[in-house]
Amino acid sequence: MVNFRVGILPALLISRLMEMKTENMGITYAEIELIRSDDRALFREGYIREDQIKSVKVRAMVDSGSSMLAIPESIKNQLNLLKLDEKQAELADGSILRLEIVGPIEIRFENRIATVSAMVVPNSNVVLLGAIPMQDMDVLIDPKRERLIVNPESPDIARMLLK
């Protein structure tokens, strides 16, 4: 039992250090959960059990400069997402890529939920949480604290604009 504790502490420390390593150069990350929406529908209709709903918890880079949610191939495969469409994506250097759109994905962050489709970026290993899902969840970015926060004007439920 003692050995077990000694063993788990360094592991925790290392994972903590790795987390710190990813928090570089002022960039904000957020813990979000990505859920396969199709599975939720199947569960609602009684075709599968709740524990069969495919989901994954990730540390996403909060990116107000990207429009959509962007995921790597690995998450597309893990959640078994279907291709819905293709779209063009413009990078910061002006180059344009043609990317696959998959979905639907349910994103959960604290008490917020948004259902969106995602761009699949090959050769990437980060999840980018873009502006449209963040609008949908009614969150603010606090660059100083490197935190994504639920809108303090409406903490309990997302408030949308209807005007």
Add this chain to the structure above:
Amino acid sequence: MSIQKVQILLECFLSSVDLGKNRKKMGITYAEIELISGDDVALHRRGYIPEDQIKSMKVKALVDSGASLLIITEYIKNQLNLLKIDEQQAELADGSVMDVEVVGPVEIRFENRKAIVSAMVLPNSKVVLLGAIPMQSMDVLIDLKQENLIVNPKSPDTARMFLK
């Protein structure tokens, strides 16, 4: 009114309509910021040049929490006559890495906030990206729903930094 004048007015109107369309798209937030040559500010402070010779320009910057630094175009670098101080690597969203020039110092002003930073120059780019470090330094928040950059409501009059 001459035909030329009408043509110019029409062109102005069309270009403004077009810009408006380009700038508010797909949930992206923009902020009106002023970029000032840091060297000129220093020269003015030391009494070498009058205030009206400080080079500055107002731009509509794309608020990009996914970028670390301020990123400017070649055109702005030339307008503000900024000197190269370093070279760094920049990683793009598709994982590709490019060598870019770092120039500065640049003073950024947004509402009552200011920050002095260096900037990356991205060739072939037409947009200014306001990255995370300048935003930290100005103590601002990004309100995605309203597509607005706002000064931190907890400290509206002056930027409050951490010293811990």
